[in-house]
Amino acid sequence: MPSQEEILKAKILVVDDSPDNVDLMLEILRDAGYTSVTATLRPEQVCPLHREHCYDLILLDLQMPELNGFQVMKGLKEIEQGGYLPVLALTAQPSFKIAALEAGARDFISKPFDLLEVHKRIHNMLEVRLLYKELAQYSKQQQELALHDPLTGLPNRRLLEDRIATSLQHAQRNRGKAAVMYLDLDGFKAINDTYGHAYGDEILKMVAKRLVGSSRKEDTVARIGGDEFVIVLGALSGLGDAREPASKLVEIVSEPYFINDLSLTLSTSIGISIYPDDADNVEALISMADSALYEAKRAGKNRFCCTPPGGAPLRPAHLASAAPHAA
Structure with missing residues (x-):
């Protein structure tokens, strides 16, 4: 009262x-x-x-x-x-x-x-x-x-699915394309196990901030659980329009994270699906992006992969081949 x-x-x-x-x-x-x-x-x-x-x-x-x-x-x-x-x-x-x-x-x-x-x-x-x-x-x-992740403030899966559906409607109306990028953090579990969940939570918040800062205002960046994120890109002309943002995200996530006196590093693997080339509905697009993410992980992580016939997993040329680590 x-x-x-x-x-x-x-x-x-x-x-x-x-x-x-x-x-x-x-x-x-x-x-x-x-x-x-x-x-x-x-x-x-x-x-x-x-x-x-x-x-x-x-x-x-x-x-x-x-x-x-x-x-x-x-x-x-x-x-x-x-x-x-x-x-x-x-x-x-x-x-x-x-x-x-x-x-x-x-x-x-x-x-x-x-x-x-x-x-x-x-x-x-x-x-x-x-x-x-x-x-x-x-x-x-x-x-x-109910619609946002309490840790990062990003849209959660419920809101994400609504945003994807809206992007598909716009793409269909404008005869364009849209992309779903499924991200998973390489090496996150090791940081959590070594330094504790408080450090892990700080990493997740910092990653969320980097993803938002590297995306367009009209794109949706969501956290759907654990160390998994999804980014929805609309108004695309084709797969090529998703490759450059994906490469940029791989680069930006791999930059060091400074927490207290520690410098921690990890990387990301990304799977990409394209509407309407790969699927024509929300659930299928997320599933295919998840499958492409698995291929990126299997190929060595720290890279992005497109759903077939998009091609083999790709890694930005400037990144070293050494595995990510926590310093």
Whole structure:
């Protein structure tokens, strides 16, 4: 539940065409300890102001010239896509109370103001509004956790499969190609066994950062478990467009990793599958890239391999032939 301090810091907007009514409400609110209160006499300003400040409560007079409270609420509904309209209607007309609730207001205050009623209704509504925001934020965080790897922050397999499907749709629409690159770290187990999982986790985070930094913004870099990563490349004209990025990744992963006083080295093996040449669906593309990865491992690691008939495993010419090691 929101604390009293959080409630008193909530952002409140008072909307009334009467300066006297505005002054009275501002005085009531400030005397009660609310510290973030603003007001406007112009109802047409409410929606732009709410877009900018995202108020926790809008005290809205229903009877105003040119643009009345009901019209203002209609505009606010377009902003509050979540469905919770933070409006507390102010009205001297008993018949307007039910109409205000039907229009989306969460509650109402009758004019002339009863001080005890004003305090209670404002406090109660702010408590609900802030709790609603907390739950919405928690739901968003849970969704992020469900779609991202908690260690690296990269998309996980669930989100990866969705991203691949989207890339395939774009490729099909544009009569282009897409690539799935399946990466596995050579020598990672030895680092984990020798230096411990804390060092292994740091390596994984550093590798993730290098992979993202070496990829295009439109590409997807995902971690699907352990020391396995997948990169999705879209808008390709053919296999040749995937070879250069793969070669670059082999190079960048093999550069030393400095953790505390240690300099650690490892490498990567990569398997590549191409849509639609190798497969035309998500599962098959991942499986074929995994098979190509196995061929790269079998051929000596520290290289990339394309699915047949893409050719034999390839290794960037500038890399030494010595096996990767931990120093």
